[in-house]
Amino acid sequence: MFRSRSKEEKAPTGKVTADLSKQPRDPEAPKGRPTPKRSEAQGNRRARANSAPLDRKAAMKRQREVRRADLAKQREALASGDERYLPARDKGPVRRFVRDFVDSRFCIAEFFLPLAVVILVLSMVRVAQLQNIALLLWLGVIVLIVVDSIGLTIRLKKQLRERFPDEPKRGAVAYGLMRTLQMRRLRLPKPQVKRGERP
Numbered sequence: 001m002f003r004s005r006s007k008e009e010k011a012p013t014g015k016v017t018a019d020l021s022k023q024p025r026d027p028e029a030p031k032g033r034p035t036p037k038r039s040e041a042q043g044n045r046r047a048r049a050n051s052a053p054l055d056r057k058a059a060m061k062r063q064r065e066v067r068r069a070d071l072a073k074q075r076e077a078l079a080s081g082d083e084r085y086l087p088a089r090d091k092g093p094v095r096r097f098v099r100d101f102v103d104s105r106f107c108i109a110e111f112f113l114p115l116a117v118v119i120l121v122l123s124m125v126r127v128a129q130l131q132n133i134a135l136l137l138w139l140g141v142i143v144l145i146v147v148d149s150i151g152l153t154i155r156l157k158k159q160l161r162e163r164f165p166d167e168p169k170r171g172a173v174a175y176g177l178m179r180t181l182q183m184r185r186l187r188l189p190k191p192q193v194k195r196g197e198r199p
Contacts, residue, residue: 078188089175090189094160094167098176100199101156103191107180108141108148114183115141149177 036044070085077085083096090099119141122134156176160169184191193199 079190081189081192086189092167094164094169094172095175097160097163097199098156098172099179099187099189099191100193101159102152102176102179103184103187104193104195104197104199105152106195107152109145109177109180110183112141112145112181149180152180153177 073085074087076082078087078090081096083091089095115137119134119138122130122137125131153173156173160172179187
């Protein structure tokens with residue numbers, strides 16, 4: 001009853017370890033390596049626990065550096081007009097043409113912010129005549145911007161149809177109208193054409 005296992009029973013252990021992937025593991029079969037001491041197991045656990053956050057921190061630091069380098073390239077591209085590093089919304093020949101088309105013209109919408117400040121100051125003065133003038137100026141500026149934007153939209157659509165018949169043009173006109181609302185020196189990407197110079 002309390003006999004030790006014979007050598008005949010121990011012999012087929014090689015076959016058992018070889019066929020582990022095919023059959024479920026026998027709980028009494030040897031695992032093929034010695035059980036580690038408790039101190040070694042705890043040391044291994046501590047090493048894994050300590051190394052993981054350091055690796056994570058290093059990975060996060062690397063990601064931040066890469067992101068910073070990409071943003072720096074993007075800023076340079078916005079200043080120089082380099083197509084390779086521009087954001088996705090500014091890339092492509094259609095968007096470049098729209099930028100040049102808008103930058104080559106005087107648009108009333110680009111003077112909206114300075115005019116709005118002047119009108120606001122006039123409307124704050126406690127003189128009824130000046131307040132009436134400010135109101136008329138406000139309405140006049142809005143009407144002029146709407147008329148100018150409609151004219152720009154018609155001309156831009158026509159040019160896009162002629163120059164880029166097969167290119168996707170979705171959102172190009174809205175992109176151009178948004179650009180007209182920015183003052184020329186504040187536009188990004190920076191204007192690459194002079195006023196009056198046709199793209």
